[in-house]
Amino acid sequence: MTDAAFDLVGLTRAYGALRAVDDVTLTVRAGARHALIGPNGAGKSTMFKLLTGEVRATAGRIRYFGTDITRYAQPRRARMRIAQTYQHSSVFMPLTVRENVALAAQRVQGIGTVWWRGAGRYGRRDSWAAENLAAVGLEQRADDPAAALSHGERRQLELALALASRPRVLLLDEPTAGMSSAESASFVALVKSLPTELTVIVVEHDLDVVFSLATQISVLHHGQLLATGDPDQVSADPAVQEAYLSWSATDDDLEGDLS
């Protein structure tokens, strides 16, 4: 057994001469709420793509709960329950909220065609859908078409769709982008309420969200890992403070103050 969800060693992804992720060695603890922060172009989304298998590493290793998955293709990693939220694309607008979740559960791992078959047809699937909707606070909206949801509610639905695959690790890339502050506060509460055994890695520009959510923070800068640790350690790190002062002078997306 290992208490690391991910062990990354020298992880690198180059695009020509550009190292989008550059020699990153990092441990993401199992059950962590791990925030990945850094300015635009720092390599955060590329890091997620390396974890899901959407892009292959140019160098380095990825261990996932002790298994070396560096060479595993994306579908195989999805079956190992590495999930991510997809912005918009996975929500079917004409379907109801409940139907969207039921469909996601069915799509992932072909569930519904195997072990649900004997269980009164769709009864089991529907109760699972209800469970996932309750987990994200959308049970009151279950019978409404997805198209009727507000922006914040749609992000909650995307989270329910990702949870339908019963992930072990959940990757959220800028989940609160475009949310009002009330929506983003309730999204933080929602992520906090997810099962503690679920590991959540979140890329987030809003430092209020980062500091209210994260148990671990990693800072990327030009593809390199500038700092990693608990929030107090990272915010006290002189290199991070210096970098954030210069980023906030140039980067409109980065609001807030680390000190």
Ligand SMILES: Nc1ncnc2c1ncn2[C@@H]1O[C@H](COP(=O)(O)OP(=O)(O)OP(=O)(O)O)[C@@H](O)[C@H]1O
């Ligand atoms: N497919 C690609 N081909 C070439 N360069 C790429 C590719 N994907 C990303 N890059 C480059 O790699 C660097 C890191 O990009 P990435 O999208 O990972 O940054 P990010 O930290 O997610 O930024 P943002 O905060 O803007 O989302 C950038 O310089 C980007 O232009």
Ligand SMILES: [Mg+2]
């Ligand atoms: Mg990005």
